Amino acid sequence: MDMIAIDLDGTLLNSGNEISENNIQAIRRAQSEGVEVVIATGRAAFDVRNLFSDLDLKTWVIAANGATIHRPDGTLFSSIPMEKEDVIEVLAWLEEKGFYYEAIDDEAILTPQNGRExxxxxxxxxRSANPNTNLTRLEKAAEKQFSQSGFSHVDSYEEIVDRKRNVYNILTFSFEEEKLQKGWERFKDYPDLTLVSSANHNFEVEHRLASKGNAVKQLAQQLNLSIERTAVIGDSLNDLSMINMAGNSAAMGNAKTEVKEACQFLTKTNDEDGVAHAIDHFLAY
Known part of the structure; x- marks a missing residue:
């Protein structure tokens, strides 16, 4: 392999939001063999740096679902911000409909002051509709969303627009499937937007040219590496663009069915060091 791109949530991170020692050692083995290791995530680049702050690992980072690429030293290599008009239209509609959202710019995850509410x-x-429903799984999903670093709260989307900073990705989160579907239907046909989902309770919009797949291809070209000798590891629908782009792919044991069907290799789950297992598989190619 020339390069291995690894998703973060549900892939490199286990259910405790941690990177296991086995996964860390596997990444180091790959790097020691001259393989370029890349983190490819929907998260903000500064959040990734925070997760890696206590680890002796330096990698390229594709963040915001491909809208930004950062070098191993943390400096910005390239970016594709959303058009201002699209940012205004998306955020105004989400706020009007009472959605929780997160807008990633260069410095923060901008989110409503009343987000938890x-x-x-x-x-x-x-709970009212189904008194016997166990909400533990949903509450855990909410806490995972709030576990990111770099939040900055706003009273209105207009504050985001007034900051005059680039917005790379807008994530919308809801536990109500019908509400999410309405949002999906609202933006799915926008010609200037890419619409993806990275987890059960969200959808994300970004510039139409931004995707993990396009970023992986761009990085391979920049580093003069073969996209055919590039492997990717993922679990969610927002990973499909890079799975379809790369010559080799592995789906996590906990991956969505569509991801498993698209990949050539099925590894273990994110709680079973699935990334390490996949890396060992690719290194033995």
């Missing part, structure tokens, strides 16, 4: 309102609705 919005999520709690949805949980209360579910």
């Amino acid at each position: 919005l999520m709690n309102i949805e949980l209360d609705r579910i």
